[in-house]
Amino acid sequence: MPEKIYDAIVVGSGITGGWAAKELTEKGLNTLVLEAGRSITPDVDYIEMVPVWQVRFRGLRDRKRLAEEQPIQRLGGGCDEWANKFFVSDKENPYTTEPDKPFLWIRGRQVGGRSITWGRQSYRLSELDLQANAREGIAVDWPIGYRDLAPWYDYVEDFIGVSGQAEGLAHLPDGKFLPPMPLNCAEELVKQAIARHFPGERLLTIGRAAVLTAKHRGRLACHYCGPCHRGCMTRSYFSSLNATLPAAEATGRLTLRPYSVVQNLIFDAKKRRISGVRIIDGQTLRALEFRAKVVFLCASALESTRILLNSATPEFPNGLANSSGELGRNLMDHTMGGGASGTLLGLEERRAIGNRPNGIYVPRFRNVKSKHSGFLRGYGFQGGAVHTNWRRGIEMSGFGADFKHMLRDPGPWRFTFYGFGECLPRRDNYVEIDKERVDAWGVPVLKIHCSWGENERAMLKDMAITAAEMLAAAGARDIEPFVENNPPGLTIHEMGTARMGNDPKTSVLNGYCQAHDAKNLFVTDGACMTSSGNQNPSLTYMALTSRACYYAVEQMKRGAL
Amino acid sequence: MERREAIRLLATAAILPVFPQKLVTLCRGVHAQLAPSAALRVLNADQDATVTAMAELIIPTTDTPGAKAARVNEFIDLMLAEWYPDEDRARFLAGLADVDARSRVAYGKNFVNCDERDQVAILTALDAEVSRLRESEKPSDLSSKTPPPTPSQKHFFHMLKHLTLIGYFTSEIGTPSEERHQFLDLYRPCAPLHGEPKAS
Incomplete structure (x- = not known):
């Protein structure tokens, strides 16, 4: 049987993965969404109506279990007695830091990702923010201005409300x-x-x-x-589960696969393209591969960067699409x-x-x-x-x-x-692969250096x-x-590590979140951010994702991808 | 694809046509985590009687039910059995024994056998100890979201009062009406303090 080739693979089903799924399927692409975590069924799993007297510890949280299973996740405000199931097990999902440089990485691995638990605050960046690096000579310039983003803010706001x-x-x-x-x-x-x-x-x-x-x-x-x-x-x-994923599903072109832990991307060095995605099935631990014409990484800033770092090749020994050496660098959080x-x-x-x-x-x-x-x-x-x-x-x-x-x-x-x-982008706030440790699926974990x-x-x-x-x-x-x-990390606005820029020598992505080193690879979550602004960032990620999808499909139509 | 059920999950994301007041009731039934068990696991019968009596003095039955009716003692037993570290549980039980020791010295009998007036005197003394400790402490550390407990917060009576207030005000009969308005389907930004709002 010939191997199925999807038009697009989207890694992640959270706030940006949902948007990529919606945009790409609505534009006619058969799209596979790979989600590392389990399915969520809103009618069963939503628990906002459960009153405090029906939870075991009356809102004081299951202290001993959290200390054992979620010692980091519990430090984020949302990890309460109702919603701790929407945050990862720290046992299954380790990462490391330097002893004197704590970084708290609060994560959700399920269909819907952290869009289920996000703070919902939605603010636009402005020219003041997008010109700041250029004006002050810090890091690199944003390759786009407010004019480029404004119509996509309109577009996203109109859909999400x-x-x-x-x-x-x-x-x-x-x-x-x-x-x-x-x-x-x-x-x-x-x-x-x-x-x-x-x-x-x-x-x-x-x-x-x-x-x-x-x-x-x-x-x-x-x-x-x-x-x-x-x-x-x-x-x-708004969450992907409440709005974008149902819209994608309505096209009939969405395939959503939970329990799909991405291990690495497969790079075809001759064609200069990503040819597929290798996953570990979260339940059977079997390795599987999926193929597509274009790949969108929407796994969250640090997960997307981790995938690229774990996708090193002889040509890219320090991480795929990392000819600039900036992959993993310039980590920010508000x-x-x-x-x-x-x-x-x-x-x-x-x-x-x-x-x-x-x-x-x-x-x-x-x-x-x-x-x-x-x-x-x-x-x-x-x-x-x-x-x-x-x-x-x-x-x-x-x-x-x-x-x-x-x-x-x-x-x-x-x-x-x-x-x-706002947090300034600094090269010495960075992530790398910790070669000593793997997660519950055997995927090497991140070591985070941030202060x-x-x-x-x-x-x-x-x-x-x-x-x-x-x-x-x-x-x-x-x-x-x-x-x-x-x-850092506790604000749960972690971003950067695969920044956009005009110059392939100093940035990982161009102004369309497209990798300088692999044309059919897009990274549209917080990893792409060149500076942080002080505004809650998710609205910007959604605008950047929908803009990148439009660009990718136009390029595909022209045969340029 | 090995798992087609992935697709099904979204099919349930139907949009509800109106605010589903009845669904709230249904869902609450489905998600109820447990019925309180009658058997206590930490407190023996005497300790339970003392806790029950003290909690009822902190939050007595008035025009509304009090701590006893809200079965605060069962909540406290659960917390001692499953929540607190061993040292906190030991401190609580020692504090409970100390209450009886005080009442025997002062009145020649255990706390539960004292007159209510004498019981109130013991609670007043304990409450004053906590207040004195609190007043001697520096302002709380605002640089941390989870500062370690202070000496006043480690006092037995602070623990008991804390657990009584939580156990009562989060119980089905004790939750204040203003917190019960969770599903009224309205927001009034500046309503009079008293007077029940109506569901829209």
């Missing part, structure tokens, strides 16, 4: 928004105070979230239960956790009802209009106001009837600004100061500034 408020900022471009979610009364108060005290510099807006506020392309509006990362039976937030909290008075008789799965956003204001002396680039704040609940009683004196009745009512409003900052630099640390300190300033302007009491000491 992003609720948000247009603000007319050049450095945080507006998108095609569904109606914004409302600010609660305490957030409204802080918004007004910021507008009064920092006019023309800072503003507070509602988060731009890939959560529907109106029925959109057949999916229902949010029902405000809150914990999106446990799934959503109304498919109201810094997070500089900020401040404070108590807002005067709103004791008001409360918010329902759980809004979204918070506030303060767009970047450092190094926008004037240059800051302490660091390059900038950060944005997320967070918001919540009513403290009965948990405050744990650290209060008292017991008995009055204590109980006091705790039944919400406590004071507490407002938190939580910063997310924050001076610029990131300076920015974190500034976050605590500016957050406290805004709380003070709003009249908050008990203001607590903080600078968390979070290792």
Whole structure:
């Protein structure tokens, strides 16, 4: 029997793999999606409706089991008693670091990947971000500008549905928004105070979230239960499982194969092309090969780079498509956790009802209009106001009837600004293959070398100061500034390691996420990023993926691929 | 392809036409992880009686049920059996024995046999010990998401109160109404503090 040759293979079924599957199948390509993990059946596996009294440890999580099976994954906020099944086993998926340089790699291996548990915040990069490397002479220039991305942001937003408020900022471009979610009364108060005290510099807006506020392309509006990362039976937030994979399936041209752990790509040195993908079946441990005309790596930044590093050939001894030597280099993650909290008075008789799965956003204001002396680039704040609940009683004196009745009512409003900052690309933040270790499927693992630099640390300190300033302007009491000491990786925005660039000598991919060294290879997840911006990056990955798919299919039609 | 079931999984991703209030109930039934078991595994009958009595004093029955009705003692036993490290469990059980030692010194009998007034006096003293420890501590370490427990948090009575509040306020009868609104299918950003919202 002749070997089947697919038009395309997509590695990964998460936020970018889903987009590649949708775009390529809709453009007529018979597409095989290889997913390393298991199937997810939304009707069975989504558990957002399970109340706290029906989970064994009442939300305190299965401490001993997590310590044994998921000691790293548990450090990410979403790995709770409901949703820890959407994060990998650290036993099966090891990686190594230098002893004094921790890196936390939070992963999801299942159909849908981390798009099931992502934070859904969706912001555009701007010319300010895309020109930053060129302006400052750092790393290499982005090969594309905002003009190249804008129509693809439009295209992606129109499909996924992003609720948000247009603000007319050049450095945080507006998108095609569904109606914004409302600010609660305490957030409204802080918004007004910021507008009064920092006019023309800072503003507070509602988060731009890939959560529907109106029925959109057949999916229902949010029902405000809150914990999106446990799934959503109304498919109201965007994930590949909720939207792009069903669209791909509807074409009849999608083949989705779970339990397909990619070991390496096969490079045809004569034809200068990827000829196939070698996998280990996750259940039988059998090695299998699949063939296609074009291959999209959408496995997440570090997994895609790991596959390329594990695909070394005599010609590319340091990893496939690595003639530049930049593969694995320039690893970035956003810094997070500089900020401040404070108590807002005067709103004791008001409360918010329902759980809004979204918070506030303060767009970047450092190094926008004037240059800051302490660091390059900038950060944005997320967070918001919540009513403290009965948990405050744990650290209060008292017991008995009055204590109980006091705790039944919400406590004071507490407002938190939580910063997310840009990370500069540095060559000495890098990954390599650890030749000593393999994962549960026999695939060599990554050794990750990553630490924050001076610029990131300076920015974190500034976050605590500016957050406290805004709380003070709003009249908050008990203001607590903080600078968390979070290792890189924990923001789960890891990116870079196969950067785009104009020059094949200094970059792995061109402006279409196409490998300089192999024309039919595309890497469209976070690996392709040339710099990080400070915005949550998934929207950009989706825009880059759909743009790369369009380009690849056009090239195939012309016979150029 | 060896596994065609891969395709099937997406076929279930049908879009629900309206907010499925009935589905919520159905799904909750399917996913219920366990019925609480009546047999305790760590606490013996005497210890259980002391825990039950102390928890009920922390969260008593008033116009709504209290800790006893919410079976907080069973939750505490589960936590001691499956959650806490050995040293924390030992500290909790030692603290429990100390409660009886105090009541025998002060009132000549075990805690559960004391008058409620005397029981309250013992809890008041324990609560004050925790408060004094807390006040002597430096502000909590904000540089870590998971700072290690402080001396006040390691105190037996802090453990008991912590477990009682969690066990009560996350129980089916104790969860405050505002947290029960999980599936009202609405968001009101600035509602009056009191007054029940209506489902849309």
